[in-house]
Amino acid sequence: MIRHRxxxxxxxxPDNRSRRTVLALMALAIGAMITHVALADESQDQVxxxxxxxxxxxxxxPADYTHFNYVNPDxxxxxxxxxxxxxxxxxxxxxxxxxxxxxLSWMVYESLLGDMPAGGGPAPADAYGESYGLLAESLEYDxxxxxxxxxxxxxxxxxxxxxxxxxxxxxxxxxxxxxGLPSYAQAVSRRVTGAEALDDHTVKFTFxxxxxxxxxxxxxxxxxxxxxxxxxxxxxxxDESRLEAAPGSAPYQVASYDVNRRIVYERxxxxxxxxxxxxxxxxxxxxxxxxxxxxxxxxxxxxxxxEYTFRNETNSKKWATGYNFPAVNAGHVKLEELPxxxxxxxxxxxxxxxxxxxKDKRVRQAIALAYNFEWTNxxxxxxxxxxxxxxxxxxxxxxxxxPQGPELELLQSLGDVVxxxxxxxxxxxxxxxxxxxxxxxxxxxxxxxxxxxxGWTVDDDGKRRNADGRLLSIDxxxxxxxxxxxxxxxxxxxxxxxxxxxxxxxxxxxxxxYTLRExxxxxxxxxxxxxxxxxxxxxxxxxYGSTEAEFSLFNPAGLxxxxxxxxxxxxxxxxxxxxxxxxxxxxxxxxxxxxFMVPVWYNxxxxxxxxxxxxxxxxxxxxxxxxxxxxxxxxxxxxALKASGALR
Numbered sequence: 001m002i003r004h005r006x007x008x009x010x011x012x013x014p015d016n017r018s019r020r021t022v023l024a025l026m027a028l029a030i031g032a033m034i035t036h037v038a039l040a041d042e043s044q045d046q047v048x049x050x051x052x053x054x055x056x057x058x059x060x061x062p063a064d065y066t067h068f069n070y071v072n073p074d075x076x077x078x079x080x081x082x083x084x085x086x087x088x089x090x091x092x093x094x095x096x097x098x099x100x101x102x103x104l105s106w107m108v109y110e111s112l113l114g115d116m117p118a119g120g121g122p123a124p125a126d127a128y129g130e131s132y133g134l135l136a137e138s139l140e141y142d143x144x145x146x147x148x149x150x151x152x153x154x155x156x157x158x159x160x161x162x163x164x165x166x167x168x169x170x171x172x173x174x175x176x177x178x179x180g181l182p183s184y185a186q187a188v189s190r191r192v193t194g195a196e197a198l199d200d201h202t203v204k205f206t207f208x209x210x211x212x213x214x215x216x217x218x219x220x221x222x223x224x225x226x227x228x229x230x231x232x233x234x235x236x237x238x239d240e241s242r243l244e245a246a247p248g249s250a251p252y253q254v255a256s257y258d259v260n261r262r263i264v265y266e267r268x269x270x271x272x273x274x275x276x277x278x279x280x281x282x283x284x285x286x287x288x289x290x291x292x293x294x295x296x297x298x299x300x301x302x303x304x305x306x307e308y309t310f311r312n313e314t315n316s317k318k319w320a321t322g323y324n325f326p327a328v329n330a331g332h333v334k335l336e337e338l339p340x341x342x343x344x345x346x347x348x349x350x351x352x353x354x355x356x357x358x359k360d361k362r363v364r365q366a367i368a369l370a371y372n373f374e375w376t377n378x379x380x381x382x383x384x385x386x387x388x389x390x391x392x393x394x395x396x397x398x399x400x401x402x403p404q405g406p407e408l409e410l411l412q413s414l415g416d417v418v419x420x421x422x423x424x425x426x427x428x429x430x431x432x433x434x435x436x437x438x439x440x441x442x443x444x445x446x447x448x449x450x451x452x453x454x455g456w457t458v459d460d461d462g463k464r465r466n467a468d469g470r471l472l473s474i475d476x477x478x479x480x481x482x483x484x485x486x487x488x489x490x491x492x493x494x495x496x497x498x499x500x501x502x503x504x505x506x507x508x509x510x511x512x513x514y515t516l517r518e519x520x521x522x523x524x525x526x527x528x529x530x531x532x533x534x535x536x537x538x539x540x541x542x543x544y545g546s547t548e549a550e551f552s553l554f555n556p557a558g559l560x561x562x563x564x565x566x567x568x569x570x571x572x573x574x575x576x577x578x579x580x581x582x583x584x585x586x587x588x589x590x591x592x593x594x595x596f597m598v599p600v601w602y603n604x605x606x607x608x609x610x611x612x613x614x615x616x617x618x619x620x621x622x623x624x625x626x627x628x629x630x631x632x633x634x635x636x637x638x639x640a641l642k643a644s645g646a647l648r
Contacts (some may be wrong), residue, residue, distance in 0.1 A: 046142075046143060047140050047141070047142060048140060048141055048142070048143065049138060049139070049140040050063075050138065050139060050140075051063040051132060051133055051137070051138055052113070052130060052131055052132035052133060053113060053130070053131055053139060053217050053218055053221060054129050054130045054131075055129060055213075055214065055218075055535075056129075056577065059130055059132075060124070060126070060127040060130060061124070061127075061130075061132065065277050066277050066280065067277055067280035067281050068123070068124045068125075068126065068278075068280075068281070068282075068621075069124075069126060070124070070125065070126050070617055070619065070620065070621040070630070071280060071281025071282060071617065071630045072281050072617055072630070072632065073280045073281040074281070075281050075284045075630070075632040076284070076632055076633065076634075076635070077267070077284055077285075077286065077632075078284075078285070078286050078633050078635060079285055079286055079287075079613070079632075079633025079634075079635060079638060080285060080286060080287040080288070080289060080309075080633070081285045081287075081288055081289070081309060081310055081614065081627070081628070081631070081633070082288075082289035082290070082291060082307075082308035082309045082310065083103075083288070083289075083290055083291070083308060083310050083311070083312075083627075083628075084290070084291045084292070084293055084299045084302065084303070084308050084311070085103040085290050085291070085292050085293075086292075086293060086294075086295065086296060086299065086479075086481035086482070086511070087100065087292070087294070087479065087481040087511030087512075088100055088259075088260045088292065088511055088512060089101060089102040089103070089259065089260065089263070089292065090241060090243075090259065090260075090512070091105075091241040091242060091243060092105045092242065092243050092244065092245040092254060092257065092263075093105070093236075093238070093240065093241060093242050093245065094106040095176075095180060095181075095238050095239070096238070096239055096240055096241040096242070097181065097239045097519075098239075098240075098241050099241030100511065100512055100515055102257065102263045102290070103263065103290045104263070104265060104288065104290060104628075105245065105254075105263075106224065107250060107252055107265065107628075108159070108245060108247075108248030108250050108252060108253050108254060108265070109224035109225060109226065109248040109249070109250055110134055110135055110156075110164075110224070110225060110248065110249045110250045111134060111135060111221060111222050111223055111224055111225060112133070112134065112135045112136040112139075112150045112152070112169065112203075112220070112221045112222075112223075112225070113131040113132065113133060113134060113136065113218065113221035113222055114131060114132055114133070114134035114278045115131065115134075115222060116624060116626070116629050123278065123629075124621070125621035125622070125623045125624035125626060125629075126621035126622060126623065128534060128535060128623065129535050131218060131221065131222070132278050133153075133278070134273070134276070134278055135150075135152055135153060135156050135164055135169075135225060135249065136150040136151060136152050136153070136221070137151055137152070137153045138150075138151045139151065139217070139221070141217060144213070145207065145213040145216055145217060146206065146207055146209070147204060147205065147206045147207065148204070148205050148207075148216075148217045148220065148221075149198070149202060149203070149204045150166075150169075150202070150203050150204075150221065151201065151202055152164070152165070152166060152169075152201040152202065152203065153201075153272075153273075154200075154201050155272050155273075156249055156272050156273070157249060157270075157272040158227045158230075158247045158248065158249045159247040159248060159249065159253045159268055159270075160227070160230075160247045162227055162229055162230075162247075163200075164225060164227075164249050165197070165200045165201060166197035166198065166199065166200060166201055166202055166203035167197045167200070167228055168225050168226065168227060168228045169195070169197070169203045169223075169225050170195045170196065170197050170203060171226065171228035171231070172223060172224060172225045172226045172228075173192070173195045173205075173220065173223055174195065175226065175231070175238050176188065176223065176238070177189050178238075179237055179238040179239040180238060180239070181553065182548070182551060183542055183548035183551060183552035183553065183554065184542070186547070186548060187538065187541065187542055187547070187548065188219065190208065190211075191207060191208050191211055191215075191216060191219070191538065192205055192206075192207060192208070192216070192219070192220060193206050193207060193208050194206040195220070205217075205220045212536075212538065212569070212572030212573055214536050214537050214538055214572045215537040215538035215539060216538075218537075219538070224248075225249065226238075226246050226248075227246055227247055230246045230247060231246065243257070243259070249272065249273075250268075250271075251267055251268060251271045251273070251274075251279070251283040252265040252266065252267055252268065252283070252288060253265065253266060253268050254266075255287065260292055261291070261292055262289060262290060262291050262292060263289070263290045264287055264288070264289050264290075265287065265288040265289075265290075266286070266287050267283060267285065267286050267287065281630055282629055282630050283629070284630070284631065284632040284633065285628070285631075285632070285633055286633075288628060289308070291307060291308045293481075294480075294481060295480065295481050295482075295483075296315065296481070296482065296483040296484070297483075297484065299311075300318060300322060303609070304325050304327065306327070306611060306646070306647045306648065309610060309611040309613070309614075309647075310608070310609075310610040310611075310614065310627060311608070311609045311610065312606065312607070312608055312625070312627070313607040313608065313609055314483075314603075314607070315483045315485050316380075316381035316382050316384040316385060316485065317380070317381065317382060317484075317485050318483075319382075319384065319607050320382035320384060321382070323335055323609060327611070327646060328609075330644075330646070331612065332611060332612055332641055332644070332646040332647075333609055333610065333611055333612065334609070334610055334611075334612045335607075335608070335609050336606075336607075336608050336609075337605045337606070337607055337608075338605060338606040338608060338620060338625060339604075339605060339606075339620065339622075340603075340604055340605055340606050340625070341621075341622025341623055342532075342622070342623050342624075343392050343393050343394065343395050343532040343534065344388060344393050344394075344532070344602035344603070344604070345529045345530075345531070345532065345602075346388070346391045346393075346529060346530045346531070346532055346597070346599070347527070347528065347529035347530075347600065348388070348527070348528075348529075348597045348598050348599045348600040349368075349371065349476075349493070349525050349526075349527060349597065349598040349600065350525065350526050350527070350528045350556045350557050350596065350597050350598075351364050351367070351524075351525060351557055351596050351597065351598075352521055352523055352524055352525070352526070352556075352557065352558065353557050353558045353559060353560075353596060354521060354550075354558045355524055357456075357472055358524065360454045361595055362450045362451070362453055362454040363450070363451065363454050363456065363472075364595055364596070365447075365450055365595065366446075366447035366448070366450040366451045366454070366500065367447070367474070367497065367502070367525075367598070368431065368595070368598040369431060369443040369444070369446055369447035369450075370443075370444075370447065370493055370494075370496035370497045370499075370500065371433075371493050371496075371598050371600070372433040372434075372435075372438055372439075372440055372443070372492070372496070373387045373430065373432075373433060373600065373601065374432065374433045374434065374435035375433060375434070375435050375436070375437065375438050375440075375492075376489055376492065376601075377435075377601060378435045379435075379438075380485055380488050380489055380492070381485065381489075381601065384603065385601035385602060385603055386601065386602055386603075386604070387430055387599070387600075387601060387602075388430070388599040388600060388601065388602045389429050389430055389592075389599060390427075390588050390592065391530065391532055391533070391587075391588050391591050391592070392532055392533065392534065392584070392588050393532075393602060394604065395534060396581070397533075397534060397581060397584045397585050397588060398585070398588060399427040399585050399586070399588045399589035399592070400426075400427055401426050401427065402423075402424060402425065402426055402427075403422070403423060403586070403589065406578075406579075406582045407582050407585050407586050407589075408423065410567075410570060410582055410583060410586055411423055411586055414563075414566045414567070414570070417562045417563045417565075417566050418563060418566075419563070419593075421593075422563075422589065422590065422593055427588075427589050427592055427593075428589075428592040428593055428595065429592075430598075430599050431443060438492050438495070438496065439495075439496055439499055444496065444499060444500060447500055448500055448501070451464055451472070451500065451501075451502075455467060456472045458501045462501055463501055463502075463503055464500070464501040464502055464503075471503050472501075472502050472503060473502075473503040473504070473524070474494075474497060474502055474503065474504040474505070474524045474525060475505060475506075475507075475523060475524045475525070476490060476493075476494060476504065476505065476506040476507075476523065476524065476525040476526070477506065477507050477508075477509045477514060477517055477522075477523055477526065478490055478506060478507075478508055478509070478514075478527060479508070479509060479510075479511050479514040480508040480509060480510055480511065480514075481511045482508075486527065487508065489600075490506045490527065491506065494506045518553075518556070519553060521556070521558065526556055528556040530543055530544070530554075530555075530556075530597070531543055531554075533584060533587070534584070535580070535584075536568075536571035536572050536574060536580050536583065536584065537572075538572065539554075540568045540571065540572075540587070541565075541568055542554045542555070543555055544559055544561075544564050544568065544587075544591065545560075545564070545565055545568060546559075546560035546561065546562070546564075546565050557596040557597065559594060559596050561590070561594050563590050563593075563594070564587065564590050564591065564594065567583055567586050567587045567590050568583075568587060570583040570586070571583035571584055571587060606625050608625070608627075611641060611646075611647060612637055612641065613633060613634050613635075613637040613638040613641060614627075614631050614632070614633060614634065615631065615632055615634050616630070616631045616632075617630065
């Protein structure tokens with residue numbers, strides 16, 4: 001999986017909670033729509049030809065679909081939507097290894113198979129694990145998925161008018177292998193053995209033998225396609241920070257930017273793909289404007305003043321108390337709590353497992369007991385959140401109780417990598433605390449005993465040291481652009497650590513410096529997130545696997561567990577959906593057992609506030625809020641706001 005995100009603190013998503021991957025609880029696809037065509041020689045395998053792809057071969061939309069079910073195909077085009085981004089940016093290249101890429105800078109590129117804008121995951125947003133042709137009009141592959149051929153749309157063009165060809169696809173694939181993130185390049189190069197342009201509009205990929213067939217076709221089908229000609233003429237590198245953006249082929253392109261202040265994306269009237277069914281009812285705004293602010297408080301004041309017009313609220317204090325201002329009371333700003341069908345992002349306080357002291361699970365368990373969810377939720381977050389327990393919270397894959405039936409059989413089949421307690425103990429759940437005071441004495445006593453047992457005893461100065469006299473120190477940086485509520489949560493957590501005798505401190509760090517520290521894993525604890533999962537894919541190895549654990553940006557804890565690796569392999573090799581679900585439930589159980597993160601809070605709704613000139617379908621799809629995708633602008637409402645003096 002290609003990493004598309006600037007990390008933010010509580011949730012990271014351009015329009016629907018920061019989930020670089022849109023996931024599902026899923027109703028599985030309606031029916032098989034793929035036509036199987038036998039080769040002339042009946043003894044040979046069949047070749048599967050289709051207008052889209054899903055691993056099990058079932059697609060919800062037929063080849064002659066006219067639009068996705070949840071969009072308004074008659075949505076008007078026009079107007080502007082503006083959002084905000086925290087901190088700064090110094091690059092318009094979202095794939096560079098250094099620098100802070102501008103928000104939505106990846107939105108200007110397309111892939112063979114379509115997805116949602118802003119890195120929101122595969123389209124459609126009402127079916128999991130399915131994708132449909134975008135740059136490619138069709139694909140074919142053998143039943144063993146040892147190769148795939150994409151047949152591209154000859155009418156596809158980059159924004160500068162240059163045709164999008166199979167040669168650009170091969171160039172882009174190789175560019176990621178040569179100059180992309182090491183964890184991505186290593187994972188893909190082991191699995192994709194060849195990329196070949198058969199002609200200008202036909203491209204073939206071949207895959208390695210003896211590996212899972214997961215995330216092969218959808219991996220190469222989802223890779224952004226860049227213009228080879230532009231890179232060759234400019235000499236630009238994919239891994240270099242730069243402000244000049246390569247032209248893409250997507251509906252929106254960069255219109256202007258003012259470093260650290262704003263970016264404007266403009267809908268391309270000459271976009272080649274307006275008539276495609278995959279685009280009907282989508283990409284409706286003429287412009288998308290991103291306004292940058294140093295911190296969330298400044299951003300909120302700007303929203304109240306109408307400097308930007310849509311806000312996805314993640315701060316419970318603001319949602320509970322902040323939206324009592326004149327524009328709301330006059331009905332000019334609309335507030336909605338919209339359903340969110342995706343599992344919550346597994347975010348929380350992540351341990352750096354590369355630190356010697358944190359390799360001992362007892363130390364991690366003790367540190368976790370300093371987090372008082374109940375007090376935090378009631379005192380700092382207005383009781384609006386629930387406590388997360390699972391990596392697939394509130395889904396059928398969430399592990400509960402002791403393993404039974406097929407899950408138990410799977411775990412038993414894995415041998416010595418499975419610790420006995422995983423077979424006999426209930427799934428790990430978050431501890432409970434008393435809400436009436438921050439320092440729950442019962443939990444602090446438990447924590448201090450764990451630290452004593454781990455060899456970190458209290459010295460004469462009240463600080464914990466080991467037998468070598470080394471101080472137990474914890475460094476917890478957070479970005480200065482984060483919300484005041486997050487700062488208060490971390491501050492209260494650190495104060496409890498200090499009560500245990502731990503030399504704990506947190507510091508607010510400039511956003512650019514914070515990004516560097518994240519990349520270098522220069523922290524003991526960090527507020528970060530992993531991605532949830534409702535299907536098996538080799539991206540699981542990038543996020544949770546051992547191979548790239550030492551340097552993968554997707555794995556901030558540096559988790560490297562033979563147990564987790566074995567379960568992921570079982571999931572990747574599942575032959576039925578039932579086997580896959582069993583393995584993913586076991587994976588949730590194992591991740592919670594490894595205890596590399598303190599789970600925090602989650603919200604099962606989207607809190608949105610917007611100046612009342614935007615509309616959306618009455619029934620939203622389960623797996624995307626879709627603000628930048630399928631909402632639209634109401635010109636009459638916009639004029640009424642201006643006429644009233646509410647907006648300039």
